[in-house]
Amino acid sequence: xxxxxxxxxxxxxxxxxxxxxxxxxxxxxxxxxxxxxxxxxxxxxxxxxxxxxxxxxxxxxxxxxxxxxxxxxxxxxxxxxxxxxxxxxxxxxxxxxxxxxxxxxxxxxxxxxxxxxxxxxxxxxxxxxxxxxxxxxxxxxxxxxxxxxxxxxxxxxxxxxxxxxxxxxxxxxxxxxxxxxxxxxxxxxxxxxxxxxxxxxxxxxxxx
Numbered sequence: 001x002x003x004x005x006x007x008x009x010x011x012x013x014x015x016x017x018x019x020x021x022x023x024x025x026x027x028x029x030x031x032x033x034x035x036x037x038x039x040x041x042x043x044x045x046x047x048x049x050x051x052x053x054x055x056x057x058x059x060x061x062x063x064x065x066x067x068x069x070x071x072x073x074x075x076x077x078x079x080x081x082x083x084x085x086x087x088x089x090x091x092x093x094x095x096x097x098x099x100x101x102x103x104x105x106x107x108x109x110x111x112x113x114x115x116x117x118x119x120x121x122x123x124x125x126x127x128x129x130x131x132x133x134x135x136x137x138x139x140x141x142x143x144x145x146x147x148x149x150x151x152x153x154x155x156x157x158x159x160x161x162x163x164x165x166x167x168x169x170x171x172x173x174x175x176x177x178x179x180x181x182x183x184x185x186x187x188x189x190x191x192x193x194x195x196x197x198x199x200x201x202x203x204x205x206x207x208x
Contacts (some may be wrong), residue, residue, distance in 0.1 A: 001010055002057070002059070003056050004050075004057065004058065004059045004063075005055040005057055005058035005145065006007075006061075008058055008142075009047070009058075009145045011143050011144050012042065012119075012144055014160055015119045017044070017055075017095060017118035017119035018044055019043055019044075019081070019115075019117045019118050019119070020042050020118070020119045020120075020121065020146045021039055021041045021110060021121065021146060022041070022120075022121045022123075022145070022148070023037065023106050023109040023110055023111040023113075023121070023122055023147070023150050024037070024038060024122075024140070024147050024150060024151040024154055025154055026038075026061070026074075026151070026155040026157070026159075027158050027178075027179065028102060029181075030178070030179040030180050030199070031181050031185065031198060031199060031202055032090065032172065032174065032179035032195070032197050032198045033040050033161065033174065034087045034088055034090060034093075034158065034161060035087075035088040035101055035102060035105035036086070036087050036088070036096070036157050036158040036161070037085070037088065037102070037109055037154060037199055038083065038085045038151075038154035039084040039110060039150055039155035040076060040082075040084075040113075040145065040155065041080060041082040041083070041116070042079070042080060043081040047059055047079060051079065051164075052079065052167055054075035054079055055073075055075055055076070055079055055145065056074075058072060058075070058087045058145055058149060059072075060141035060157075061141065061148075061151040061152045061155035063142070069155055069156050070156060073151075073152055076153055077153075079149075082112075082145060082148065083153055084109050084113060085153060085157055085159075086105045086108055086109065086186055087157075088101050088102075088104075088119045089197075089198075090198065090199045093131075093199050094199055094200050095200065098199075098201075099200070102125070103125060103127055103128070105128065106122055107131040110122070110131050110132045110134055111131070111132060114132040120132050120133065121134065121140055121146055121147050121149070122135070122140065123136075123140035123141050123147045124126060124136055124137070124138055124139070132164055154162070159178050162174045162178040162179055163175050165177075165197055171188055172185065172188055172189075172192075172195060173188065179197075181204065186204075186205070189204075189206040190206050194207065
């Protein structure tokens, strides 16, 4: 496991702000289950010496194993000044659209953290004038510690939710694919039809 955290922390520190907020989401491309958006506020006046060591291996959630994400999840909760999470259910995604739902969730995260956030960072998206002043960082979860921390919180939270949904809908295999399209997932949807947590607005071949 590479010690990537210092590079991400340096990126945030170059902003010259004490309080840096980052936001990211998990589940955009999923066929089933919620979209989870998270925001993390880091206080760089406090993140020194032993306080910052738990973030040594912080990285984009997609670059981590499930076990590493769980460890980093607890590290972020221990190091962050504030963490915010919003779970957007499939019905809301179907009614409002995925992109609008995502932007609204990301805006809500920044509003929850600013103030005191002096610098607000978003992974990739401009959120419009109704959001707090912010910077869209392309591939931000591989560059910024605050965004990477938010990606970890969002991913772990969503995976835990999908494992709970697996107990309610055991035929669909949510514990294995957490709602994303796989051959096995598509096959069971064709056989049984979608369940209550599938996103019916998606143009998926398995719905046809």
